[in-house]
Amino acid sequence: MEAFQGLMSGFQIAFSLSGIIFIFIGVFVGTFIGMMPGLGPISAIAIMIPVTYNMDPALALVMMAGVYYGAIFGGSTSSILLNAPGVAGTVATSFDGYPMAQQGKAGKALAIAAISSFVGGTISVVLLMMFSPLLASVAISFGPAEYFALMLLGLTAISSLSEGSTIKAFISAILGFMVVTIGIDSQTGTARFTFGNANLLEGIDFLVIALGLFALAEVCMLIFNRKDTSVSDNKNLGSMKLSKNDIKEMAGPMGRQSFLGFIIGVLPGAGATIASFIAYITEKKIAKNPEEFGKGSIKGVAAPETANNAATSGAFVPLLSLGIPGSGTTAVLLGAFLVLGIQPGPLLVQDHPDIFWGIIASMYVGNLFLLILNLPLVPYISKVLRIPRPMLISLVIIFSLIGVYALSFNTFDLYLLLAFGVIGFLMRIFSFPAPPFILAFILGGMMEQALRQTMTISNGNLYIFFTKPIALSLIILSLLSILFPIIKNRIKKPVG
Amino acid sequence: MKKVFVILTILTLLIVSACSSKSTGEDAGAEDKKWSPEKPIEVVAPAGPGGGWDTTARMVTQVFEEENLIDKRMPVVNKAGGGGAVGWAYIAGQKSSNHHLFVSSPPLILVPLNGQSQYSHEDFTPIANMIADYGAFAVKADSKWNTLTDLFEDMKTDPTKISVIGTSSPGSMDHMQFIKIAQAAGVDVKKVKYLSDPDGGGMTALLNGSVEVYSTGVAETVEQVRAGKIKVLGITAEERLEGEVLSDFPTTVEQGIDETFINWRGFFGPADMDPAAVEYYTAKFQELNDSGAWDEMRKKYGWNEMFITGDDYKDFLNKEREEMQVLLDELGLAK
Numbered sequence: 001m002e003a004f005q006g007l008m009s010g011f012q013i014a015f016s017l018s019g020i021i022f023i024f025i026g027v028f029v030g031t032f033i034g035m036m037p038g039l040g041p042i043s044a045i046a047i048m049i050p051v052t053y054n055m056d057p058a059l060a061l062v063m064m065a066g067v068y069y070g071a072i073f074g075g076s077t078s079s080i081l082l083n084a085p086g087v088a089g090t091v092a093t094s095f096d097g098y099p100m101a102q103q104g105k106a107g108k109a110l111a112i113a114a115i116s117s118f119v120g121g122t123i124s125v126v127l128l129m130m131f132s133p134l135l136a137s138v139a140i141s142f143g144p145a146e147y148f149a150l151m152l153l154g155l156t157a158i159s160s161l162s163e164g165s166t167i168k169a170f171i172s173a174i175l176g177f178m179v180v181t182i183g184i185d186s187q188t189g190t191a192r193f194t195f196g197n198a199n200l201l202e203g204i205d206f207l208v209i210a211l212g213l214f215a216l217a218e219v220c221m222l223i224f225n226r227k228d229t230s231v232s233d234n235k236n237l238g239s240m241k242l243s244k245n246d247i248k249e250m251a252g253p254m255g256r257q258s259f260l261g262f263i264i265g266v267l268p269g270a271g272a273t274i275a276s277f278i279a280y281i282t283e284k285k286i287a288k289n290p291e292e293f294g295k296g297s298i299k300g301v302a303a304p305e306t307a308n309n310a311a312t313s314g315a316f317v318p319l320l321s322l323g324i325p326g327s328g329t330t331a332v333l334l335g336a337f338l339v340l341g342i343q344p345g346p347l348l349v350q351d352h353p354d355i356f357w358g359i360i361a362s363m364y365v366g367n368l369f370l371l372i373l374n375l376p377l378v379p380y381i382s383k384v385l386r387i388p389r390p391m392l393i394s395l396v397i398i399f400s401l402i403g404v405y406a407l408s409f410n411t412f413d414l415y416l417l418l419a420f421g422v423i424g425f426l427m428r429i430f431s432f433p434a435p436p437f438i439l440a441f442i443l444g445g446m447m448e449q450a451l452r453q454t455m456t457i458s459n460g461n462l463y464i465f466f467t468k469p470i471a472l473s474l475i476i477l478s479l480l481s482i483l484f485p486i487i488k489n490r491i492k493k494p495v496g
Numbered sequence: 497m498k499k500v501f502v503i504l505t506i507l508t509l510l511i512v513s514a515c516s517s518k519s520t521g522e523d524a525g526a527e528d529k530k531w532s533p534e535k536p537i538e539v540v541a542p543a544g545p546g547g548g549w550d551t552t553a554r555m556v557t558q559v560f561e562e563e564n565l566i567d568k569r570m571p572v573v574n575k576a577g578g579g580g581a582v583g584w585a586y587i588a589g590q591k592s593s594n595h596h597l598f599v600s601s602p603p604l605i606l607v608p609l610n611g612q613s614q615y616s617h618e619d620f621t622p623i624a625n626m627i628a629d630y631g632a633f634a635v636k637a638d639s640k641w642n643t644l645t646d647l648f649e650d651m652k653t654d655p656t657k658i659s660v661i662g663t664s665s666p667g668s669m670d671h672m673q674f675i676k677i678a679q680a681a682g683v684d685v686k687k688v689k690y691l692s693d694p695d696g697g698g699m700t701a702l703l704n705g706s707v708e709v710y711s712t713g714v715a716e717t718v719e720q721v722r723a724g725k726i727k728v729l730g731i732t733a734e735e736r737l738e739g740e741v742l743s744d745f746p747t748t749v750e751q752g753i754d755e756t757f758i759n760w761r762g763f764f765g766p767a768d769m770d771p772a773a774v775e776y777y778t779a780k781f782q783e784l785n786d787s788g789a790w791d792e793m794r795k796k797y798g799w800n801e802m803f804i805t806g807d808d809y810k811d812f813l814n815k816e817r818e819e820m821q822v823l824l825d826e827l828g829l830a831k
C-alpha cells in the first residue's frame with residue numbers, strides 16, 4: 001500500500017500545473033533535439049542541466065526524464081527521413097523506415113514510429129511502476145560472463161541483416177570489429193592502432209560511424225544517382241493514415257517488444273540500442289514474410305521503435321532503485337540528480353518518495369504529450385523530403401558535421417566522419433551491407449571487454465560459462481538462433 | 497515551409513561560426529606588474545560533461561562569477577578524449593596565454609607515465625590545488641573480510657581467487673590507488689587481478705559477486721553503504737573524514753598500513769604564463785578558497801579542502817610522480 005500512496009503522491013506532482021508545464025518543456029525540448037541528426041539524449045540532457053540549477057528537485061528531474069525519453073521518441077525522425085540515425089537506438093529503425101520514406105510512405109512511417117514509441121513507452125512505464133523494486137535484482141544479475149553471452153546472441157543477427165551475400169555481411173561485420181579495437185584497450189591500458197595519434201586514443205565514436213556510413217554514404221549515393229530520377233525522386237509524402245490491416249500488423253510486434261525491450265533496458269549497459277536490434281531480429285525471425293524486412297516493412301519500423309522506448313523506461317529501474325547508471329545517458333542523468341543534491345541509491349524510494357514516484361507518474365503524462373506533439377507534426381516534418389535535393393543534401397551534411405563536432409569540439413572527428421562517408425559509399429557501390437558493420441561495432445567493444453573480464457576472473461578457464469545458468473542459456477539460445485534457419489531448410493526440403 | 501528551412505540553415509551556419517571562433521590574438525602588453533584579465537577566461541575540463549573534472553571546473557567558475565571575484569566571464573569548455581590527453585594537447589597549443597586555465601588530478605601524472613600523453617604536469621604552469629578526494633575499497637556487505645588486513649592476508653595466500661574492479665584502465669587511478677596500498681601491506685602487486693570497466697559497471701559487478709573488491713572514490717560508496725549492500729574496508733586517507741556514514745570509514749593508516757593516496761584536484765595554466773597573471777590567479781583562488789560560497793560547494797559534493805600553490809604545488813606534484821613511477825616500473829606498466 002505504501003507503493004500505492006507513493007504513486008498517488010507522484011501523480012500529484014505530475015498533474016500539478018507546474019508539473020505539467022515542466023513535463024511539457026522536457027518532452028518538447030527532448031523530442032526537438034532528438035529530431036536533429038547527430039544530437040541525441042546525452043547532449044539534450046547535458047544542455048538542460050544548467051537550466052535546472054535553482055529549480056525544485058522533483059520538478060527538475062521530471063523535466064530531465066522528459067528530455068531523455070523525448071529525445072528517444074523524436075530520434076527516429078532523421079533515421080526515417082534522411083537515413084541519418086543520430087542515436088544508436090534508432091539505427092535499426094532506418095532499415096525499414098528509410099525504404100518506406102523512399103517509397104513515398106514517409107508520413108505513414110513517421111506515424112508508425114510515433115504510435116509504437118507511445119505504446120512501448122506506456123506499457124513499459126506500467127511495468128516500471130509495478131516491478132521496479134522486484135526487477136532491481138535482475139538488473140544486477142548480469143556480470144561479465146552474462147554480458148558476453150548476451151552480446152553473442154545479439155551478434156547472431158548478422159546473418160539476418162544480410163541481404164544477398166552472407167559472406168559480404170560477415171566481411172562487413174569483421175570490419176566493424178576491427179574498427180572498434182582502435183583506441184586504448186581498457187583491460188591493459190595499451191593504445192591499439194592509434195599510430196601515435198592522441199585523437200584516436202579514446203577510440204572512434206559511434207556517431208562518427210553511424211553518420212558516415214549511413215547519412216554521408218546516402219548523400220553520396222544521391223549525388224551519384226542524380227540522373228536516375230525514377231527511383232528516388234519521390235516527393236510524395238503519402239497519407240499518414242493507417243489502415244486496419246496496418247494496425248493489425250503492428251499490434252504483434254508492439255505487444256511483444258514492449259516487454260522484451262523493457263527487460264533488455266533494465267540490464268545496465270545493454271540499453272535501447274541492443275533492445276532495438278534484438279527486437280528487429282526476433283520479429284524478422286518469427287514473421288511469416290521475413291523477405292519484406294529491409295524493404296519497408298511496417299513491422300520492421302514498429303518493432304525497434306517500440307523496443308527502444310520500452311528500454312528507456314527499463315533503464316530507469318537500475319537508476320531509480322539502485323542508483324546505478326546503466327548507460328552513458330543515465331550516467332549524465334545521474335549527474336543531474338547530484339547537481340540537485342539528490343543522491344540516487346537503493347534508498348531513494350525511502351528518502352525521496354516524491355522524486356521516485358514523481359518521475360514514474362510523469363512518464364505517463366510525458367508519453368501522452370509526445371504522441372499529441374508528434375502525430376500532428378508528421379505532415380509538416382515529412383515535408384523535409386520536399387526540400388529541393390541540393391538543399392536537402394547540404395542540410396544533411398551540415399547537421400552531420402555539427403553533430404560530430406559537438407561530440408568533443410575536435411576537428412579531427414570531422415575528417416574521420418568524411419573518411420567513413422567514403423567507406424560507406426564504397427560499401428554501397430560494391431553492395432556490402434552497412435548494418436552488420438554497425439552492429440559489430442556496437443557489440444564488439446562490450447563483447448571483448450566482457451570476455452576478457454570473465455577470463456581474468458576465471459584465470460583463463462572457459463569452464464566459467466558452464467557454471468553460470470543465465471550465460472549458458474543465452475549461449476544455447478545463440479546456437480539455436482544460428483541453427484534454426486538451417487534446420488528449417490532441412491525439414492522443408494524433403495516435403496517440397 | 498521553405499522559409500523555415502532557409503532560416504534554419506542560416507541559424508545553423510551561425511552556430512557553426514560561433515563555435516569555431518577561437519580566441520583571437522594574444523595580449524602583448526603585460527609590462528607593468530599588475531595584471532588582470534582583459535577578456536573571458538577559457539576554463540578547460542579535459543573530459544566530457546558530468547565527470548569530476550567537469551563538475552569541479554563548473555562549480556569553481558560558478559562561484560568566481562556569482563561572488564564577483566573575477567569580473568570577466570569564465571566559460572567552461574569540454575575537451576574530452578584520451579583520459580585527458582586531448583585536452584592537455586589543446587592547452588599545450590595555447591602556450592603563454594594568460595586567458596586559459598584547466599583542471600586536472602592524478603591522471604595528469606599517470607597518463608603520461610603510461611605513455612599515453614606527451615604532456616605532463618611539467619609542461620604547464622601549476623596555479624592552485626583546491627580539493628582532495630580519497631579512494632575507497634569496498635566489498636559486499638556479506639563478505640568474509642572485515643578489515644583491509646583480512647583482505648590482504650588472503651591476497652598473499654592465494655591471489656588468484658580475488659579480483660579487483662575499477663573504472664579506469666590499468667596504470668590509472670583506481671588501479672594505482674589499490675596497488676599503492678596493497679604494496680605497502682606486503683602484497684605481491686604483480687599478481688593482483690585488476691579488471692577495468694570504463695562504462696561504470698564496477699558497482700554492479702561487485703553487487704552480483706562477479707568480483708570481490710571495488711576500488712573507487714569515497715563518494716561513490718556512500719549510498720550503497722547506507723543501504724547495507726556493501727561495506728568499505730578502508731579509505732586511502734590519513735585521518736577519518738567528516739560527515740554521516742563517511743566518518744565510519746576506517747583509514748589505511750589506522751589499520752597499520754602506512755600509506756595514503758590523495759585524489760588531488762587543482763588548476764593549471766599553459767606553459768610560460770606571465771608571472772603577473774599567475775600571481776593574479778593565485779590570489780583569486782585564495783579568495784575563492786576562503787569564501788563561504790566555496791565552502792558550501794565543498795560540503796555539497798563531499799570534497800575536502802587541500803589548498804596548495806606555487807612552488808609547494810610543484811614539489812608536491814614531483815613527489816607524486818616519483819612514487820607513481822616506482823610503482824609502475826614494478827608492475828611493468830611504465831613506458
